[in-house]
Amino acid sequence: MNENIKEFFNNIAINYVHDDSKLIEDLLDSLFLEKCPSILDLGCGKGIISEKLALRNKGEVVALDFSSEMIKYAKEKIKNPKVTFVNEDFYEFKSKPFDAIICFDAYPHFMDVEGFVKKANDLLKEDGLLAIIHDIGRESLNEHHKRSAGKVSRLLKAPQEECEPLLRYFKPIELGESDTYYKIVMIKR
Numbered sequence: 001m002n003e004n005i006k007e008f009f010n011n012i013a014i015n016y017v018h019d020d021s022k023l024i025e026d027l028l029d030s031l032f033l034e035k036c037p038s039i040l041d042l043g044c045g046k047g048i049i050s051e052k053l054a055l056r057n058k059g060e061v062v063a064l065d066f067s068s069e070m071i072k073y074a075k076e077k078i079k080n081p082k083v084t085f086v087n088e089d090f091y092e093f094k095s096k097p098f099d100a101i102i103c104f105d106a107y108p109h110f111m112d113v114e115g116f117v118k119k120a121n122d123l124l125k126e127d128g129l130l131a132i133i134h135d136i137g138r139e140s141l142n143e144h145h146k147r148s149a150g151k152v153s154r155l156l157k158a159p160q161e162e163c164e165p166l167l168r169y170f171k172p173i174e175l176g177e178s179d180t181y182y183k184i185v186m187i188k189r
């Protein structure tokens with residue numbers, strides 16, 4: 001399953017475009033990342049938020065993606081010494097724990113939710129922040145993923161329902177959605 005997803009993103013990387021916007025800045029501002037010296041940009045793709053994270057915190061940003069093609073473009077674009085790119089699968093990634101994991105526009109591609117929850121718990125410090133965010137509303141996102149659902153993505157439920165498997169290790173801080181965004185923010189218990 002994971003190999004299919006990796007191959008899918010390797011194949012679309014050349015044409016993958018993510019438009020920048022004020023909404024992305026606002027969503028990241030709302031996380032108060034200045035309190036998080038180490039941040040994992042999970043599923044960084046071509047690095048749309050990697051440098052934005054580095055501009056908000058005082059330490060390091062590790063930008064992780066298992067698509068070598070996506071990471072290649074990210075590395076070409078972002079030269080900030082605070083950002084380190086890692087080409088690995090999240091489910092197998094080993095590291096010292098982070099203050100925050102930001103999963104931006106990538107969560108529906110993590111098909112093994114139980115594995116995701118355990119790994120996120122392992123990779124976060126006590127009181128660490130887990131943010132699952134999208135700069136698109138759930139309806140539009142699910143419409144976009146409908147064709148690939150079950151193969152390289154899954155459909156998202158409302159934040160209150162979607163966060164249920166996460167409650168074992170995380171407590172909700174903010175659950176919200178609108179036509180333009182989707183947000184699950186949690187703290188490690």
Ligand SMILES: C[S@@+](CC[C@H](N)C(=O)[O-])C[C@H]1O[C@@H](n2cnc3c(N)ncnc32)[C@H](O)[C@@H]1O
Pocket residue numbers: 002005006009018042043044045046047048064065066067070088089090091104105106109110
């Ligand atoms: C839709 S793209 C979003 C990329 C970027 N965050 C953005 O907003 O432009 C999702 C990314 O998640 C990555 N990804 C999916 N599953 C992954 C996994 N298990 N480990 C690491 N990266 C993964 C994919 O390779 C892809 O680049």
